[in-house]
Every structure is written in C-alpha cells, then in structure tokens.
Amino acid sequence: MRQFGTMLMCLSVAWAACSKSPTTPTNVPPPQTACAYSLSTTTFNMSGGGASATFTVTTGNGCSWTVTTNGSFITVTSATTQTGSGSVSFSVVENPGDTRTGTLTIAGQNVAINQAPNDPLFGSWGGTISKGSGCPANLPPSVAWTGTIRRMSGATTELVISIPSLAVFNQVIPMTFNGNSLQFFVAIDTLYTFNATLAPDRRSMTGTFAGGTCSGTWTGTRN
Numbered sequence: 001m002r003q004f005g006t007m008l009m010c011l012s013v014a015w016a017a018c019s020k021s022p023t024t025p026t027n028v029p030p031p032q033t034a035c036a037y038s039l040s041t042t043t044f045n046m047s048g049g050g051a052s053a054t055f056t057v058t059t060g061n062g063c064s065w066t067v068t069t070n071g072s073f074i075t076v077t078s079a080t081t082q083t084g085s086g087s088v089s090f091s092v093v094e095n096p097g098d099t100r101t102g103t104l105t106i107a108g109q110n111v112a113i114n115q116a117p118n119d120p121l122f123g124s125w126g127g128t129i130s131k132g133s134g135c136p137a138n139l140p141p142s143v144a145w146t147g148t149i150r151r152m153s154g155a156t157t158e159l160v161i162s163i164p165s166l167a168v169f170n171q172v173i174p175m176t177f178n179g180n181s182l183q184f185f186v187a188i189d190t191l192y193t194f195n196a197t198l199a200p201d202r203r204s205m206t207g208t209f210a211g212g213t214c215s216g217t218w219t220g221t222r223n
Helices: 002-019
Strands: 043-046 051-058 064-069 074-076 081-083 086-092 100-106 109-115 123-131 142-151 157-163 168-178 181-187 191-198 204-211 214-222
Touching: 043 051, 064 074, 074 100, 086 100, 086 109, 191 214
Parallel strands: 043 109
Antiparallel strands: 051 086, 064 081, 064 100, 074 086, 100 109, 123 142, 123 214, 142 157, 157 168, 168 181, 181 191, 191 204, 204 214
C-alpha cells in the first residue's frame, strides 16, 4: 500500500512538471534595423582656383560610415570614419588643366566633385598652321594641330602639341606669357618661333610664326 502511494505521488509531481508553461526570457534584445544614410547633396561645382565645402550625412546613432575619394585633387579635411549623423568637409587644390571630376563615396553613395579650370586657357586646343612666303616646298600649305595647355609646378606653363602630318606627337614645349600674348618655340625642319594673342575670353588665339626664311600664320581654339 505504501508503494502504491509513493507511485501516485511521483506521478503527480511529474504531471505538474509537464503541465508548466515554458518560461519566456525577459531580456530579449530588440530586433536590429538596417542603417539608412541620407546625404544633404550629391554634387558640388568647385572653383578652378581651389575651394572647400561641407555636406552632412544623416543616419542612426549606432550606424558607422567611412568617406573615400577617387580624386587625387580632393582632400577630406574632416574625420574619414564616423558613427551616427555627422558632416564631411573637403577641399580641392587649384586646377591647372581642363575641367575635372572626382568622387567622394559614403556608405555606397557618391558625391560628384566637378572643378572648372582656373583659367580658360588651360585644357584642350586645336587649330591650323598655314605657311607663308619663304617656306620649304615640301611643307604642306597648312597643317592641323592639337594640344593641351597646362600649368605645371610654380608658374611654368607648357603646351603638349601634336602635328600628325609632320610626325610630331605629344611634344612638350614650354610657353611664356605677357598678359594675353604668348610665345613658344618648336623644332620642325628648323627652330620656329610662334607668337600669338589670346582673345579677351582666352578661348581662342591668332598669331604668326617664323623660322629660317619661312613665315606664316596660325590659329587656335579652345575645345
């Protein structure tokens, strides 16, 4: 009889244990939400002489982000890695060449940085060289030229010129300026001196050249 009572007691305890509802944890962390990022602007048009600017990044408090750039002329002056909302400051140096574009990237979003030339003179040019009197007969009456005018370190300006019909390709020639007047020298069959006057907008030029007994005219237009 005692054994039967003990058995009933054990069954009762087991039944009570099985009938209890599972315990729900009380400290369950809230579900994670994806970070979203909003930029105050996606395009800057910068002065050719160099400039700086700032834009904002809006996101959640725990969301981190990093700024990268693919433009060597762009320098990020604020922290490149931040958490939560913040701002990005950057600067660009003087542009001694043609219009250029770089990109800042933040959390997969791009900000385009467009910079104009510091001087309309800098960039791609093309024109015609026409011979006059005294020139060798084997020189064609006129030839087309293309080139790039750029400023290097300091005040040095140079023309990278190509005259395909005379087998001249990417010849680097130093240039000198006096206001809107320019001068450079190029060797073809002899050493030629080229002089020209820039238009007031510095986007076209007309001039003369002379070398040995040969002389003529030449023109250039900014592309």
